[in-house]
Amino acid sequence: MALDDRKKKILQAVIEDYINTAEPVGSRSISKRSELNLSAATIRNEMGDLEEMGLLVQPHTSAGRVPSAQGYRLYVNDMMMKYEITANEMESMRLAMQNKINELDKIICDIASAFAKLTNLPVIGALPTAESGVVSNIKLVKCDEMTIMVIISDRSGIIKNKVLRLDYSISDEELLRLNNILNENLTGLTKNEIGFGNIMEVQNALGGNGDVFHSVLELVHSAVSEIDTKQIFVEGLSNIFRFPEYSDVDKIKVIFNALENKENLGKIVGTMQNLNSVKVLIGDEIPVEELKENSVILAPYRVSSTLTGIIGIIGPARMDYSKVISILEYFSGQMSTELAHNFGKELLITEGEENNG
Amino acid sequence: MALDDRKKKILQAVIEDYINTAEPVGSRSISKRSELNLSAATIRNEMGDLEEMGLLVQPHTSAGRVPSAQGYRLYVNDMMMKYEITANEMESMRLAMQNKINELDKIICDIASAFAKLTNLPVIGALPTAESGVVSNIKLVKCDEMTIMVIISDRSGIIKNKVLRLDYSISDEELLRLNNILNENLTGLTKNEIGFGNIMEVQNALGGNGDVFHSVLELVHSAVSEIDTKQIFVEGLSNIFRFPEYSDVDKIKVIFNALENKENLGKIVGTMQNLNSVKVLIGDEIPVEELKENSVILAPYRVSSTLTGIIGIIGPARMDYSKVISILEYFSGQMSTELAHNFGKELLITEGEENNG
DNA sequence: GTTAGCACTCACTCGTGTTGAGTGCTAATC
DNA sequence: GATTAGCACTCAACACGAGTGAGTGCTAAC
Numbered sequence: 001m002a003l004d005d006r007k008k009k010i011l012q013a014v015i016e017d018y019i020n021t022a023e024p025v026g027s028r029s030i031s032k033r034s035e036l037n038l039s040a041a042t043i044r045n046e047m048g049d050l051e052e053m054g055l056l057v058q059p060h061t062s063a064g065r066v067p068s069a070q071g072y073r074l075y076v077n078d079m080m081m082k083y084e085i086t087a088n089e090m091e092s093m094r095l096a097m098q099n100k101i102n103e104l105d106k107i108i109c110d111i112a113s114a115f116a117k118l119t120n121l122p123v124i125g126a127l128p129t130a131e132s133g134v135v136s137n138i139k140l141v142k143c144d145e146m147t148i149m150v151i152i153s154d155r156s157g158i159i160k161n162k163v164l165r166l167d168y169s170i171s172d173e174e175l176l177r178l179n180n181i182l183n184e185n186l187t188g189l190t191k192n193e194i195g196f197g198n199i200m201e202v203q204n205a206l207g208g209n210g211d212v213f214h215s216v217l218e219l220v221h222s223a224v225s226e227i228d229t230k231q232i233f234v235e236g237l238s239n240i241f242r243f244p245e246y247s248d249v250d251k252i253k254v255i256f257n258a259l260e261n262k263e264n265l266g267k268i269v270g271t272m273q274n275l276n277s278v279k280v281l282i283g284d285e286i287p288v289e290e291l292k293e294n295s296v297i298l299a300p301y302r303v304s305s306t307l308t309g310i311i312g313i314i315g316p317a318r319m320d321y322s323k324v325i326s327i328l329e330y331f332s333g334q335m336s337t338e339l340a341h342n343f344g345k346e347l348l349i350t351e352g353e354e355n356n357g
Numbered sequence: 358m359a360l361d362d363r364k365k366k367i368l369q370a371v372i373e374d375y376i377n378t379a380e381p382v383g384s385r386s387i388s389k390r391s392e393l394n395l396s397a398a399t400i401r402n403e404m405g406d407l408e409e410m411g412l413l414v415q416p417h418t419s420a421g422r423v424p425s426a427q428g429y430r431l432y433v434n435d436m437m438m439k440y441e442i443t444a445n446e447m448e449s450m451r452l453a454m455q456n457k458i459n460e461l462d463k464i465i466c467d468i469a470s471a472f473a474k475l476t477n478l479p480v481i482g483a484l485p486t487a488e489s490g491v492v493s494n495i496k497l498v499k500c501d502e503m504t505i506m507v508i509i510s511d512r513s514g515i516i517k518n519k520v521l522r523l524d525y526s527i528s529d530e531e532l533l534r535l536n537n538i539l540n541e542n543l544t545g546l547t548k549n550e551i552g553f554g555n556i557m558e559v560q561n562a563l564g565g566n567g568d569v570f571h572s573v574l575e576l577v578h579s580a581v582s583e584i585d586t587k588q589i590f591v592e593g594l595s596n597i598f599r600f601p602e603y604s605d606v607d608k609i610k611v612i613f614n615a616l617e618n619k620e621n622l623g624k625i626v627g628t629m630q631n632l633n634s635v636k637v638l639i640g641d642e643i644p645v646e647e648l649k650e651n652s653v654i655l656a657p658y659r660v661s662s663t664l665t666g667i668i669g670i671i672g673p674a675r676m677d678y679s680k681v682i683s684i685l686e687y688f689s690g691q692m693s694t695e696l697a698h699n700f701g702k703e704l705l706i707t708e709g710e711e712n713n714g
Numbered sequence: 715g716t717t718a719g720c721a722c723t724c725a726c727t728c729g730t731g732t733t734g735a736g737t738g739c740t741a742a743t744c
Numbered sequence: 745g746a747t748t749a750g751c752a753c754t755c756a757a758c759a760c761g762a763g764t765g766a767g768t769g770c771t772a773a774c
Contacts, residue, residue, distance in 0.1 A: 024735095024736085026735065026736050026737085027736080027737080028735085028736080038747080038748090039747070039748050039749080040736095040748090041738095041747075041748050041749070041750090042746085042747055042748070044736090044737070044738075045738095045747090047737095048737090048738080058736095058737085059756095060754085060755065060756075061736085061737065061738095061753090061754050061755065062734095062735075062736050062737055062753080062754040062755045062756075063735080063736065063737085063754095063755080063756080064735080064736060064737090136501070137500065137501060139498065139500065141496065141498050141508065143494065143496065143508060143510050143516055144493070144494060144510060147510075147514070147516070149508060149516070149518070151498065151500060151506060153500050153501060153504075157504070159500055159504070159506070159520050161506070161518060163516050238610070238613050238614055238617055241606065241609075241610045241613070246606075247606055248606070249598065249603075249604055249605070249606055249609065252598075252606060252609060253595070253598045256595050256598070257595060260595055381766095381767085383766065383767050383768085384767080384768080385766080385767080395716080395717090396716070396717050396718080397717090397767095398716075398717050398718070398719090398769095399715085399716060399717070401767090401768070401769075402716090402769095404768095405768090405769080415767095415768085416725095417723085417724065417725075417767095418722090418723050418724065418767085418768065418769095419722080419723040419724045419725075419765095419766070419767045419768055420723095420724080420725080420766080420767065420768085421766080421767060421768090
């Protein structure tokens with residue numbers, strides 16, 4: 001059966017109606033609302049065809065029609081009207097980006113929060129990570145007599161640090177020596193290349209008193225291994241309470257449990273291979289069993305040439321794809337220029353925080 | 358009316374029954390279950406008295422009785438049996454404390470998570486903060502030509518750091534000078550004493566090119582102001598799905614929204630004045646309107662002589678006070694010795710993390 | 715003071731009837 | 745041949761009422 005123009009228009013009308021109302025759409029309401037000027041009976045025949053084609057579904061015999069995942073997919077790919085972002089929406093995104101605190105992770109979280117407000121959907125994403133992960137510099141700094149901080153920079157500018165309180169005092173000379181040996185052995189290597197083997201090498205290079213530095217080396221190792229680990233975040237999770245599809249405790253429970261699991265989030269964010277365009281996952285396309293009744297929309301963002309992250313939303317398959325995609329596209333496009341413009345090179349990033357007793 | 362021994366026993370039986378079943382408790386079940394050997398009619402009379410005294414409440418005329426907040430309070434203060442922690446429970450707490458990663462914040466979160474599992478309740482708390490907050494040392498470290506890290510230590514050992522990427526290169530001499538001036542002006546002051554006034558003083562002391570360092574100084578200021586800010590956490594929030602009192606989406610919504618708000622959590626944690634013993638908040642005693650149907654149990658923990666934190670649980674007023682209090686007391690008592698024992702002075706604390714593009 | 719007995723209350727459950735939005739099919743109309 | 749009006753049919757949702765059972769309070773007997 002061919003999907004002619006009239007069928008397309010009816011499908012579109014059904015989907016848009018359903019997105020707004022969350023109620024199965026009947027032939028009469030389409031007949032009245034649309035500019036097709038067809039009777040309900042005709043619409044009914046066409047809807048029957050659309051169902052046969054797998055684009056619509058009937059929850060039960062005497063109910064209206066609901067779009068199938070396939071229907072949504074067709075809508076997203078071919079039929080959707082472009083949503084024009086309003087001045088208000090632009091303004092709130094601009095405000096979020098213009099955060100005066102100037103810390104990248106916080107800006108991202110603020111933007112995510114603004115997203116959640118604009119779209120009324122939970123926002124998920126990954127903080128910016130470097131593509132390379134090549135260690136460019138290791139620095140050991142003495143905070144006080146028995147406390148040292150390890151600072152590791154990678155070539156893209158990511159900096160990680162960890163604090164260690166020792167039970168012995170380390171001399172400036174020893175620290176300098178350790179510093180040099182670490183840099184000699186580890187600089188230029190990627191995270192994957194640095195394993196316990198290298199750490200042992202350093203320990204051997206240190207000679208007799210290598211043991212003493214064991215805890216320092218362990219620390220360096222753990223800091224290195226975290227350098228390009230994706231940090232995943234969720235914002236505005238409570239937005240799911242807005243949707244009638246989650247008016248049931250059991251369903252809320254399922255989605256909360258699913259989204260509480262970082263592994264699941266990693267799987268979802270991990271579907272983003274091509275870091276150039278917005279990606280829409282509908283139903284079965286979501287790699288987490290419990291979330292297959294939802295849709296996910298992901299967008300990449302680029303803070304610098306080497307520093308990229310992912311942001312997106314998750315919600316019921318019935319969602320305002322057009323609006324969400326536009327907002328994500330806008331963000332994806334504006335991110336680098338906007339941030340570069342606002343912060344220039346004075347881009348201050350994340351705060352670290354150490355308690356130490 | 359006097360609360361004689363028999364009334365006490367009946368009240369206790371009602372409360373314990375209700376804690377287990379979440380169903381209003383009838384006279385007949387008390388008559389059968391308890392060792393009082395009284396008929397249902399007698400129990401009925403006594404329960405009527407207990408209701409008159411405000412210790413029990415009847416949801417509706419023909420229902421059994423439910424403890425009132427006042428009833429719970431009496432139970433907690435006077436009547437509760439001490440719960441003996443099982444070997445299993447001790448073991449899981451010990452395991453959480455023996456975390457090999459050796460980072461204090463992570464250990465606290467792990468313990469919180471273990472708590473959540475043991476008690477089947479959401480856990481809230483504050484990460485350790487220092488009581489003094491006196492700045493003992495400020496250090497500016499050059500990560501690369503245009504990136505510096507500010508490291509601020511306080512007298513109790515808390516270390517905070519922030520990273521700044523400059524749009525100009527700073528010389529080692531300038532950095533040293535800035536370092537010295539900062540330490541001269543700010544060391545020994547508490548967080549409250551350091552305001553923008555001091556920062557301006559430093560800027561003046563720097564002379565003509567003070568402007569150039571403005572962003573560095575802003576950064577120092579923000580790091581200082583965070584040095585004794587309480588970081589509040591929630592673990593195992595999804596435990597509330599277990600309770601029949603939250604089988605309704607609206608109620609879940611309310612508690613989620615209330616607990617999502619850090620300000621509310623701050624208020625709750627802030628009720629903990631005396632840092633020596635477990636505190637129980639029942640019903641109206643909770644300083645957040647939306648949570649007044651719940652109970653909160655808080656305990657202090659002490660990592661070192663100056664470093665203290667708070668951990669606790671929140672849940673429906675119907676909860677196993679005895680068990681929760683025991684577990685929190687155990688934790689509160691074991692924390693310092695256990696941590697001191699396991700980590701000695703090699704107590705490594707929190708990791709920081711900076712991206713920087 | 716305690717208890718047995720009884721009338722009463724009230725949430726809850728379950729079956730039934732009604733309603734209304736929706737369908738599919740058929741026959742008439744354009 | 746496409747469109748539409750009409751009609752019988754379906755089925756979730758809602759309201760209503762009877763029945764059930766766990767509970768109560770009160771009273772009179774023990």
